[in-house]
Amino acid sequence: MIKLKDIIKEYGIDSANKVTALGGINLEIKEGEVVVLKGASGSGKSTILSLIAALNKPTSGEVVVDSERISKLSDDFASEFRRKNIGFIFQNYNLLPTLSVSQNIILPLVPMNLDKEVVQERLQRVLRMFNIEHKQNQLVKNLSGGEAQRVAIARANINNPKIILADEPTANLDEKLSLSFIEILKELKSEKKTVVVATHDPLFFNLDFVDKEIEISHGSII
Numbered sequence: 001m002i003k004l005k006d007i008i009k010e011y012g013i014d015s016a017n018k019v020t021a022l023g024g025i026n027l028e029i030k031e032g033e034v035v036v037l038k039g040a041s042g043s044g045k046s047t048i049l050s051l052i053a054a055l056n057k058p059t060s061g062e063v064v065v066d067s068e069r070i071s072k073l074s075d076d077f078a079s080e081f082r083r084k085n086i087g088f089i090f091q092n093y094n095l096l097p098t099l100s101v102s103q104n105i106i107l108p109l110v111p112m113n114l115d116k117e118v119v120q121e122r123l124q125r126v127l128r129m130f131n132i133e134h135k136q137n138q139l140v141k142n143l144s145g146g147e148a149q150r151v152a153i154a155r156a157n158i159n160n161p162k163i164i165l166a167d168e169p170t171a172n173l174d175e176k177l178s179l180s181f182i183e184i185l186k187e188l189k190s191e192k193k194t195v196v197v198a199t200h201d202p203l204f205f206n207l208d209f210v211d212k213e214i215e216i217s218h219g220s221i222i
């Protein structure tokens, strides 16, 4: 489902500020696998997620997702690819505080010009799925941390994407809410989603339903 081939990613243009974030990554993730990317701060985890989501392009090498060579796509096609295939859960959730729960969740559908009924149907499905139905008309700024997180997860799933990427999803959560996120992960696995979580939270290590734990150090897999 996801293949990274000989990926080098450098940031910065001249030698003075050049950072080699990834120094030759080869990685394969199969459909339906749940994978944990772990490693110290600055090791390159978020960079890997951004390449899989086509938010960023490698300096060299190839990223193939669902048989599409996404590292070669133009920006327009990359956005379309992302809308169709990827649900991204950001560390700080990237929700809009002054909009309601429902408005936040349906944001990824706006460019698609779907019928109102279709939007409603999809919205109700994820509201139920992530147990946030009762808060649908609340403003996001009034939610608790755990509720906001479920909104972010619901939004990542509104397009029913095959792939869910989560960057430090428990960074702002206490242990109880972190464990409930792990339960949601299990649920996503049972729905045959391919999931990649970047984290240094030890709660994600040695989980029985996780297919692979990949450790990154200084831009390489160990």
Ligand SMILES: Nc1ncnc2c1ncn2[C@@H]1O[C@H](COP(=O)(O)OP(=O)(O)OP(=O)(O)O)[C@@H](O)[C@H]1O
Pocket: 011, 012, 019, 020, 021, 039, 040, 041, 042, 043, 044, 045, 046, 047, 048, 200
């Ligand atoms: N836009 C950027 N411009 C310049 N350097 C960057 C940029 N993004 C990341 N880097 C650098 O690339 C390296 C890898 O960063 P990345 O964010 O992928 O690490 P990470 O493993 O996600 O770290 P953390 O655990 O702190 O989130 C770091 O040295 C970082 O400073």
Ligand SMILES: [Mg+2]
Pocket: 045, 046, 047, 167, 198
């Ligand atoms: Mg990161």
